[in-house]
Amino acid sequence: MFSVFKKLAFLLLVTSVAAQAQDDVLKIRITHGIEGAQPIAIAPFAWNGGNIPPPTDMAQVIADDLARSGRFAPLPFAELPSRPAAAEQINFQDFRMLGTPNLIIGRLTQQPGNRFVAEFRLFDIFRAQQITGFQVESSAADLRRKAHQFSDIIYERLTGERGAFDTRIAYITEHKTGDPTKRYRLIIADSDGYNPQPTLQSPAPILSPGWSPDGQQIVYVSFEGDRPRVFIQELATGTRRLVADYPGLNSAPTFSPDGSRLALTLSKDGNAEVYIFYLGSSRLQRLTNNPGIDTEPAWAPDGRSIIFTSDRGGTPNIYRVPISGGREERLTFDGRYNSRATFSPEGTKIAFVHTNDGAFRIATLDLENGAVRVLTDSSLDESPSFAPNGSMILYATSDNEGSSLAAVSTDGRVRQTLGVELQAVREPAWGPFRNP
Numbered sequence: 437m438f439s440v441f442k443k444l445a446f447l448l449l450v451t452s453v454a455a456q457a458q459d460d461v462l463k464i465r466i467t468h469g470i471e472g473a474q475p476i477a478i479a480p481f482a483w484n485g486g487n488i489p490p491p492t493d494m495a496q497v498i499a500d501d502l503a504r505s506g507r508f509a510p511l512p513f514a515e516l517p518s519r520p521a522a523a524e525q526i527n528f529q530d531f532r533m534l535g536t537p538n539l540i541i542g543r544l545t546q547q548p549g550n551r552f553v554a555e556f557r558l559f560d561i562f563r564a565q566q567i568t569g570f571q572v573e574s575s576a577a578d579l580r581r582k583a584h585q586f587s588d589i590i591y592e593r594l595t596g597e598r599g600a601f602d603t604r605i606a607y608i609t610e611h612k613t614g615d616p617t618k619r620y621r622l623i624i625a626d627s628d629g630y631n632p633q634p635t636l637q638s639p640a641p642i643l644s645p646g647w648s649p650d651g652q653q654i655v656y657v658s659f660e661g662d663r664p665r666v667f668i669q670e671l672a673t674g675t676r677r678l679v680a681d682y683p684g685l686n687s688a689p690t691f692s693p694d695g696s697r698l699a700l701t702l703s704k705d706g707n708a709e710v711y712i713f714y715l716g717s718s719r720l721q722r723l724t725n726n727p728g729i730d731t732e733p734a735w736a737p738d739g740r741s742i743i744f745t746s747d748r749g750g751t752p753n754i755y756r757v758p759i760s761g762g763r764e765e766r767l768t769f770d771g772r773y774n775s776r777a778t779f780s781p782e783g784t785k786i787a788f789v790h791t792n793d794g795a796f797r798i799a800t801l802d803l804e805n806g807a808v809r810v811l812t813d814s815s816l817d818e819s820p821s822f823a824p825n826g827s828m829i830l831y832a833t834s835d836n837e838g839s840s841l842a843a844v845s846t847d848g849r850v851r852q853t854l855g856v857e858l859q860a861v862r863e864p865a866w867g868p869f870r871n872p
Contacts, residue, residue, distance in 0.1 A: 473509040474538075474594075476502060477531055477561075480513055481542040481554075482521030490544050492579035494554060494586070498540065500628065501587035501601040505827070506850030508594075511536060523557065528564045537561055540590060550576060556586050558593060568593050580630060585872065600825040603627045604867040606635075606645040606654060607832075607841060610860040622656060624671065627823075627866070629854055635669060646690045647867045655679075655689045655698060666700060668715075679713060688732045689713075692739055699723070699733035699742050710744050712759070723757055724764065730755075732776050737783040743767065745775040754788055754801075768801060770808045776819060777801075780826045785846070787820040787829050798831050798844060811848040821866045822846075832862040 478499045483490045499510035513519075517530035521543050531539055542556035555571035570589055574582045581602060588599030604624055611619040622636040622645055635654060636642060643657040643664070655668045666680035666689045680686040684703035691698060698713040702720075708729045712721040724730040728748030735742055736756075743756045746764075754768040754777045768774035770792065777788035783803075790799035790808070795815040801808050816834040823830070826846060833842045833853075841854040841864050854861075 473507060475511055475534070475536040476508045477511050477516060477534060477536045477539045478502075478513075479516060479519045479521070479539065479541045481544045481556075483544050485546055490579075491552070491576040492544075492583060494542060494544060494556075494579065494583040495540075497580060497583035497628075498556070498587045498590065501584060501599075502591065504601075504628065504852065505591060505599075506845055507591075523559075523566065526559065526564075528559075528561055531561045538567070538594065542586075544579075547573070552576065552579060554579060554582050554586075556590075558590055580626070584626065584628075597827065598825045598869075600823045600827065600866075600869070601627055602870055603824055604651070604870070605629075605821075605830060606647065606865045606867065607861055608642050608645065608863040610862070622654070624654070624867075635671065635674070643863060644688050645863055645865045647865055648691050649693055649695045649868055651868045651870055653691075655691060657687050657689065666698070679715070679718075690734055692735050693737055694739060699735060701731040701733065710742065710757075712742075723759070723761070726764075734778045734786075736779055737781060743777050743779070743786060745777065754786065767803070768808075771799075774799075778820055778822060780822050780846070781824055782826060787822060789818050789820070798829060800829075800846065809848065811844045811846075812842070812851075814842075817842075819863050819865075821864050823866050824869045830864045830866050832864055 478495050480495045502508040503510055511534065518527060520526045520541050539559045539561055540556055545553045547553060552574050553571065554574055557569040558567045560567050568589060570586060572582055584602040587601040591599035605627055606622065606624050609621045609623060617639055620638050620642045621634045622642050623632045624635050625632040638658060640659045645654055645656045647654060653668050653670055655666065657664050657666055664686050665678060666686045667676045668679055669676035680700060682702050682704035685701060685708055687701045689698045689700040696715055698715065700711055700713060701708050702711050707727065708731050709722060710724045710730045710733045712723055723742065726748050728746050730744055730746045732745040733742045741756050741758050743754055745752050746755050752773050752775045753766055754774050755764045755766050757764045771790050773791045775789045777786045779786055785800045785802055787798060787800050789796050790810060796817055797810050797812045797814065798817045798820050799808055799810045814833050818832050820829050820831045828843045828845055830841060830843045833840060839860045839862055841861050843852045
């Protein structure tokens with residue numbers, strides 16, 4: 437399971453083929469939701485375009501977002517007693533009879549120059565009062581993102597927790613080409629799988645994508661020239677920088693919380709150890725020094741320590757070491773195998789791959805009380821990644837039918853599968869919150 441043991445040789449080809457992007461759209465299916473999720477009514481948005489359909493069905497996007505959270509159960513549009521678009525059109529008594537406490541209405545208006553004004557309003561049905569609302573101008577291409585932003589506002593107002601619908605994910609797809617070779621893509625997509633953009637395409641394996649804190653860059657490992665090397669790529673321009681090309685392994689890179697450093701695994705001195713690479717000066721700081729294999733580093737949100745996987749105790753487990761150096765602390769003791777850990781955004785938990793019976797599952801460890809909680813029930817899960825609000829964990833999973841992505845809530849009550857047809861999907865990384 438250690439990525440440092442992978443040895444593959446191919447020739448890198450860098451390209452961006454937007455026409456092929458739709459092949460990589462994730463199909464999301466909610467496999468387990470919260471029993472008793474709160475019903476919510478969402479009326480189709482009013483539209484002034486006549487018989488021409490709107491560029492984006494914003495009400496449907498919002499309904500899908502809220503349903504994916506597992507916290508809400510949007511009512512089917514066909515079951516609504518009416519489809520109001522303004523406050524004076526709402527018959528609150530009709531909606532009270534549905535037993536839903538909240539109603540969302542909205543409007544999409546086309547403006548000159550192919551511009552649009554989108555607005556929504558959220559109502560408390562039982563008090564017959566507006567809770568919040570928002571209006572924004574947008575291009576057609578950006579309407580779907582505006583709908584995600586509306587979902588974030590609604591979710592936060594109703595739950596008190598920041599929404600993460602207007603975020604992005606990165607993942608790797610593997611395509612079979614009909615001969616012994618394969619084609620790999622590094623994809624950036626919206627959190628719901630839409631708008632997939634191939635950031636890199638190559639016949640060489642791509643591993644370990646990770647986001648910069650500002651969401652403007654991706655770091656990854658690419659096997660080119662018969663060896664792994666670490667690159668940082670600007671998402672806006674496609675420009676990339678080679679940052680680690682040392683003899684031996686260059687693997688498992690991850691940005692520091694301030695974006696100024698990378699933690700990564702190098703074996704340039706003969707053994708796999710964790711290092712810190714300073715991006716401004718290219719200076720290296722060795723953080724571990726042990727005969728075992730030390731790999732898969734991840735930064736604490738405060739930037740003061742790093743967790744990593746090591747087999748120094750005989751089996752893979754999670755350890756923590758201060759950035760300033762000092763004694764390494766073992767964190768995991770349950771199970772026969774614990775690896776690929778990552779911190780929750782608030783730093784109180786880690787998610788990791790755990791097994792006690794031969795099945796590799798996603799688990800969390802509460803760093804305050806030491807409690808381990810296994811969240812999945814499949815047999816081959818890997819690469820957990822927290823949503824930036826900490827509500828969900830994205831991960832890769834495999835079975836006899838192939839590999840796909842999946843997500844589970846941090847309490848284990850909500851589960852989703854995210855698959856790409858006819859392809860293998862792996863190595864997910866959930867991006868940070870985006871600026872408006």
